[in-house]
Structure formats: structure tokens, C-alpha cells
Amino acid sequence: MTDDHQLRVSKIQNGTVIDHVEAGQALNVLAILGIDGTSGETVSVGMNVPSDRLGRKDIVKVEGRELSQSEVDVLSLIAPAASINIVRDYEVVEKSRVVRPETVSGVVSCPNRNCISNADEPITSGFAVLSDGVRCDYCGSIVREKEIAANLDVS
């Protein structure tokens, strides 16, 4: 199985491997990380990779990048089974599963265009995590889990 992996997604020297991402969510993971290919990182993406745990899964490997807590928090909402591996000098030095947070800040923007968090004010968007989505701390708008990907703040 391990050899199989290597064929599909190459090893990275330093950075993060996000494994066990629900199949179909890899591009949303990239969106959460604000990666659109213009910033120069080396990124490898495996989609629909066979997995014992998930049947099919996606994998994202990002060279030269360790994730912030806000990024991990939002990631946990769209890829609850994900594991995060920090790689330094080709070795996994830290491996953790994502944990569903109680709140998320930044990363997601409020879908309500008229919300004060979308105005030019000195605040960061913030959401309380509900059982099936998140709720804006400011206007109270509810974003369902499946809508989160469409509301990522990738500026």
C-alpha cells in the first residue's frame, strides 16, 4: 500500500500532508489554504485514492507550508476524518487528527453581503460551530456544512 502511495503522490521534503480527506474535497482544502497555484508552492493532490478507512479519499501535500490553527479548524468542518502530517526533511515529525472546534475565525466569510463582517471594519469574521454548519457571530447567518466550501475567504 505504501509503495502504491508513493507512485501516486510524491514525497515532500518540508511541509504538510493532509491525508484522509473525504473524496471530492481536495480542491476545497486548497481553497481553505488559499492555494490557487499563483503563490509558487509545490502542491501535489491525489484524488479518489483507494483507502481502507474511507473507501476513496483525497490527499493534499504542500511543500514548505505548515498550517495555522484557523486553517485546521475550518478544514475539520469539511474533512472531519483528515489527518495532518507535518514533514521535515522527508520525515513525518508530527501527526494529528483534526478536532471539530467550537468556533472558527477568519478563513470563512459570511455569505450575507450586508453583514458588518463584510464591511471595511477592523474585525475578523467569526463563527460558532453548530452540529451541521456554522453561524456568524455578527449577523447570525447560518452556513450549512456543505455550503462552507463556497464561502471561503481566499483573498
Add this chain to the structure above:
Amino acid sequence: MRQDHLISAVDLSREDIEAVLDRAAEIDANPAAFRQRHAGTVLGLCFFEPSTRTRMSFDTAMKRLGGQTVDMGPVESSSVKKGETLADTVRVVEGYADALVLRHPSEGAATMAAEFIDVPLVNAGDGAGQHPSQTLLDLYTIRENAGLDDLTIGIMGDLKYGRTVHSLAEALTNFDVNQHFISPESLQLPRNVRYDLHASGASVKEHTELDEVLPELDVLYVTRIQRERFPDENEYLKVAGEYKIDDETLAAASDDLVIMHPLPRVDEIAPEIDDSDHAKYFEQAHNGIPVRMALLDILLSNDD
């Protein structure tokens, strides 16, 4: 009151509401006793949206408690026009006043403003969000005329964008109330209000026709359906016409039905209703003074 601000009706407990309504009743009974209660207090009025009525009501309430008001004036002539953030504006005005009243066109504006200041803040309307001081005077009016428990209320009109509706519906979940919502499908309650009502276990039913529920109502709360909510003029006229009240509509209503409206109305309640015993909307508007006096009195006494 547990909190220092009044931002959303969701924050109000039954005890909070009753404390304000009881104080308002005391004020109503003996306004002279409160005349100098907050002498020397200054209330800052920050209205980022035109509103004569609510602004006048808070202005009067503060003055009848012996205090004074400072008003930032119309947005066109203020620093906001020069691009100042709301966060900056409230931090500046906080230095002039002992409490602030804020009306703003963006949802969540009051929640954000409260993060930046230490004086009490009253949300006097944030976009299509909340208008909790209106709710307190609505509740006062309901309590005086029909009682707040074992009540069946119909709330009709623009339930989607109507901030008075959102605040009222959420506050009513503190009481034993059956809530019926009557609106065109395109103006039904927004997802977040529905969520709060559901979470509080309230009895909520939705209708597109008033006839379905009118006979069982103790209170009918009517709101205006605004033209700008419809892309097409004909569509507006067609829809708005279905949610109007006149003598003929009321033939099926209980004799004790109380009709309320946050005003201003356009033509959703026919003038012929005004002289009937059903009409409580002018009384409701007058209640704005004692209730806002009570609210300010309680918020300003919190840190004494």
C-alpha cells in the same frame, strides 16, 4: 438585566423582559418620580439610517429621565461620509456619552460596535437583523391588552426582512405563546430566526393565508411589505394586496382581537379600523416612551 447592552432579543430572558415591563408600568403610573432620575446623563444617538421616529422616541425618553442627548446628525454631514469605520465612530462618541443608541443598515453592526466600547449600547435596528427595543414596547402592549401567557399571536407581512418580527418572535419564546406566521412564500422567516425558534422549542406554524388562523388569534401583528423587496411592480401589488386588513377581513376575527403594527403603515391596515377596539397601534407607539425610559433606567443603573 444580565448584560450591559441590548443587542438582540435572543439575549433577553423572561426575567429581563419582565424587569423592563414592570419598570415601564411604574413609570407610566408615576412619571414624575423619574423626572430627575438620570439628571446629568448624556445619551449618544448614532443613526446611520434615516429614522425620525425611533430617534425621537429615545431622545424623549432620555430627556424625561432628566438627561440629555447628543446626536451625530445625518450620515451625509458626518465623518462616516469621509470613510470612517463604525468601530472608530462609536469609540469617539463613547467619549461624549454615558450610553449609545445605534441604528445601522448592516446586520451585526450593534454586535460589532459593542466589542469596541464600554458604555451600554442599545441596538435600535441593524439592517434586517434585530430591533429589540421595539420588541420590548410590543411586549408591553401585548401584556397590557392580552397578557403574555396562554396567548395565540399571528405575525403577518414581511417576515424575511422585518427586524421587528425577528426580535418579537424570538422574545416571545420566553412565554407560553403559540406563534403563527403569515406571509407570502418569498417573505417567510429567514433560516437563522427559524433556527432560534426551533432551538427554543417554540410552537411555530407558517401560513400563506390569514383566513386559516384569524379566528383563533388573540393578537395580530401586522408589518409592511415593502415595494423594494419585489423585482416587479405588478408582483408587489398582487402580493401586498393579499395581506391587508379592513372591516371585511375582520368579520371572522374574535371580538377581542388586538391589532398591532410597528408603524409607519402605508395601506396594510385600512383607516376604518383605527376607531375600532381592535386598534392598539397608536397606544403601542406611545408605549415607546415609558418602555425606553425603563430600558435606559435599567441599563444606566447597572454600573452605579
